[in-house]
Amino acid sequence: MGQNPAMGLVGEAYDNALVESFFSTLECELLARRRFRSQAEARMAIFSYIEAFHNPLRRHSALGYRSPAVYEQDAGSEPAKEPRLSQVP
DSSP states (O other), X not given: OOOOGGGOXXXXXXXXXXXXXXXXXXXXXXXXXXXXXXXXXXHHHHHHIIIIIITTTSOXXXXXXXXXHHHHHHHTSOOOOOOOGGGOO
């Protein structure tokens, strides 16, 4: 009897709890009780939600219920930049 892909261990490729949580939030905060005139309008609304609100402005519990933008501002530093290959020891 094979393992059900939906029952994978945490952190495995089959763990979709994070994605389910995101789509639940998207539905509650953007899509509930809203009708779009076209598929293009819906795509633009979702894109704007993710890029302009969810990623930089939405408050996160892991950051003390502050947005990433406010968290970085409070820390007084810019986001860490990844080192270039020439800088890696």
